[in-house]
Amino acid sequence: xxxxKNTKRNMTxxxxxxxxxxxxAQPVNAxxxxxxxxxIGWAVxxxxxxxxxxxxxxxxxxxxxxxxxxQKVLLAIATAFTFALSAFKLPxxxxxxxxxxxxxxxxxxLGPFATVVVGTIALLFQALLLAHGGLTTLGANVFSMAIVGxxxxxxxxxxxxxxxxxxxxxVFLAACIADLVTYITTSIxxxxxxxxPVGGMTxxxxxxxxxxxxxxxxxxxxxxILTVLVVNAIYQYKEKGIISNETLADN
Amino acid sequence: xxxxxxxxxxxxxxxxxxKVVVSLIMLLSVFFISEPLxxxxxxxxxxxxxxxxxxxxxxxxxxxLIFDSIFIIPGALALLFTxxxxxxxxxxxxxxxxxxxxxxxxxxxxxxxxxxxxxSGVSCMLFLIxxxxxxxxxxxxxxxxxxxxxxxxxxxxxxxxxxYWDKIKIMATAQELRFGYRNVKVSIQSIAMMLSNLxxxxxxxxxxxxxxxxxxxxxxxxxVSYRKGxxxx
Numbered sequence: 001x002x003x004x005k006n007t008k009r010n011m012t013x014x015x016x017x018x019x020x021x022x023x024x025a026q027p028v029n030a031x032x033x034x035x036x037x038x039x040i041g042w043a044v045x046x047x048x049x050x051x052x053x054x055x056x057x058x059x060x061x062x063x064x065x066x067x068x069x070x071q072k073v074l075l076a077i078a079t080a081f082t083f084a085l086s087a088f089k090l091p092x093x094x095x096x097x098x099x100x101x102x103x104x105x106x107x108x109x110l111g112p113f114a115t116v117v118v119g120t121i122a123l124l125f126q127a128l129l130l131a132h133g134g135l136t137t138l139g140a141n142v143f144s145m146a147i148v149g150x151x152x153x154x155x156x157x158x159x160x161x162x163x164x165x166x167x168x169x170x171v172f173l174a175a176c177i178a179d180l181v182t183y184i185t186t187s188i189x190x191x192x193x194x195x196x197p198v199g200g201m202t203x204x205x206x207x208x209x210x211x212x213x214x215x216x217x218x219x220x221x222x223x224x225i226l227t228v229l230v231v232n233a234i235y236q237y238k239e240k241g242i243i244s245n246e247t248l249a250d251n
Numbered sequence: 252x253x254x255x256x257x258x259x260x261x262x263x264x265x266x267x268x269x270k271v272v273v274s275l276i277m278l279l280s281v282f283f284i285s286e287p288l289x290x291x292x293x294x295x296x297x298x299x300x301x302x303x304x305x306x307x308x309x310x311x312x313x314x315x316l317i318f319d320s321i322f323i324i325p326g327a328l329a330l331l332f333t334x335x336x337x338x339x340x341x342x343x344x345x346x347x348x349x350x351x352x353x354x355x356x357x358x359x360x361x362x363x364x365x366x367x368x369x370x371s372g373v374s375c376m377l378f379l380i381x382x383x384x385x386x387x388x389x390x391x392x393x394x395x396x397x398x399x400x401x402x403x404x405x406x407x408x409x410x411x412x413x414x415y416w417d418k419i420k421i422m423a424t425a426q427e428l429r430f431g432y433r434n435v436k437v438s439i440q441s442i443a444m445m446l447s448n449l450x451x452x453x454x455x456x457x458x459x460x461x462x463x464x465x466x467x468x469x470x471x472x473x474x475v476s477y478r479k480g481x482x483x484x
Contacts, residue, residue, distance in 0.1 A: 034322045036372020037365060040282035055398075062400045069469065070461040076407030077453045083408070084415040084449070121401070121408055128380050128388065129254055129412070131315050132322070134372060136278065190326065194365070197357035198333045211329050226443050233447030237454075 032123070032141045033186060035134025042193040047139030050120075053147045057116035075118065078110060082122040083129075101145055101182060104175025104227050107153035109234070115154075119146025144185035153178035171231050176224030183216040184209065253315065254413075257384045260305040267387035268394065274379040281371045290367040297374035305382045315377060323369045331362040385409050390477035403473045411456075418452060419445065 038046070064071050085102040102122075106115040120142050126132040133141050153174040160170040191205030257263060262270065277293055284290075301307050332352055343354050379388075389406050422445050426432065431441035 032322075034319065034326070034369050034373065035278070035376050036281060036369040037323065037326060040279075043282075058398050058400050061404075065400065069472075070464060072403055072407060072473070073460050073464070074457050076404050077411055077457050079404060079408040080411035080415055081449065081453055083412055084419060085446075117401070117404065121405055124405070125385075125408065125412065127376065128385060131253065131319055131373070131377060131380060134376055135275075136282070136372070190329075194330055194361065196333050197355050197361075203333070207329050207332070208326075211325055222439060225439060226446065229440075229443035230446045230450065233443070234450060237447075237451055 032133035033137040035137060038137050038140055038193050043136040043139060046143050050139045050142045050147060053116050054120055057113040060113045061117050078106060079118045079121045082106060082118055083125050101179060103145060103149040104153040104178045105230060107150040108157050108174060112150045112154040115150035116146045140189050144189060145182050148185045149178040149182040152181045168228050171228045172224040175227035176220045179220035179223050183212055187212060253380050256307055256381050260307055260382055262305040262382040263384060267383055267391050270383045271391045274375045278372055278375040281368050285364060287367045290371040294371040294374045297378045301378045301381050307381050319373045327362045327366040330365055331358050333358050389475050393475045394477050402475050406475060
């Protein structure tokens with residue numbers, strides 16, 4: 001009798017906490033790891049992994065700039081655009097306010113290496129102007145969003161284009177899967193840094209995956225749909241001749 | 252937006268290198284001294300500096316702080332609970348199908364440590380971004396010999412961000428007046444319309460700026476300067 005009462009009380013307590021987790025998880029935005037959240041070892045580790053990509057991206061972009069210095073403006077516009085996407089609070093299905101990453105769009109229009117640079121600077125500005133994410137965790141965030149996200153999006157886009165999959169579906173899948181992969185990578189990063197004391201690393205990754213799934217899965221679908229609509233609009237503008245063909249490299 | 256206060260606070264004219272170095276050292280120190288008391292101290296000192304020294308309005312600061320803790324809390328809660336199949340040394344536990352969900356002492360220590368560290372880290376970041384305008388940070392980055400390509404894109408982006416911010420606000424108001432964003436489906440359509448319009452504006456402004464730069468005998472470089480906290484910075 002006493003035991004059941006205890007369990008009952010425990011259940012109520014856990015129920016309340018679980019509800020709190022659900023409520024608290026609602027406003028998680030594009031899921032950047034906050035400042036100070038990763039131990040220093042892991043923060044350095046992700047920085048070291050990300051730096052070669054950023055450096056190579058800068059090198060490639062710099063090569064283009066030598067011939068066409070005005071492309072700097074284009075890249076800056078793309079970065080500002082990526083940043084501006086975080087201003088769109090999507091009233092997503094769960095009632096949360098989430099925002100797009102814009103990485104799928106960037107990888108399709110600019111290519112993966114330029115997108116790494118664009119994503120890095122956009123993340124830096126999110127840390128400096130909006131206090132999202134942070135400086136020590138910037139490496140980890142760049143890795144999950146700008147590197148993994150853009151290469152996956154680019155790979156899917158190029159691969160499916162060769163297979164004659166309809167354009168809209170290709171773009172949708174590229175943007176949507178890039179978003180999901182970003183979220184999975186972030187969960188793995190958190191899981192690696194904080195292995196569960198009982199269940200180990202896998203349990204920890206599963207824990208983070210399930211907490212963030214609430215907002216991230218609907219968000220990925222919405223981002224996919226939006227990217228399709230925007231890419232369609234770009235093509236229409238191009239056909240009508242509103243945008244000159246030199247401005248956008250043909251993809 | 253935080254940027255406005257970065258330009259108007261009492262410390263905006265102080266030496267930017269000092270501001271950047273102080274906040275970075277405080278930030279890094281939290282990682283090496285894992286004492287909750289020390290972290291609370293850092294949090295208090297950085298908050299006091301931002302509020303009392305730089306005279307940032309408390310209401311606005313609190314708003315950002317609460318907003319940030321909303322990001323930190325779910326993560327910390329995830330660390331607080333552990334899920335496993337077998338038993339363990341739980342303080343509180345309950346069964347959920349065949350899994351056991353509970354809190355162990357190790358969880359409690361880890362979660363509170365990470366929470367404290369994240370909060371004090373955020374206070375350091377807030378000190379930096381509330382007292383230092385972006386152009387000063389760019390100047391310090393130049394001094395630190397960060398790649399010039401990176402810096403150029405960085406400052407150009409900074410310029411365009413505010414351009415777009417205004418355009419987005421105007422367009423959003425116009426759409427709301429015409430019943431945009433009234434449900435999920437319409438919201439997605441509204442956002443897509445706005446984004447494609449914004450892209451069009453972006454590309455037009457790119458073409459215009461290219462012409463302007465040509466007229467100005469643009470040589471292919473934008474210059475970033477480092478100034479040591481002068482007036483009229």
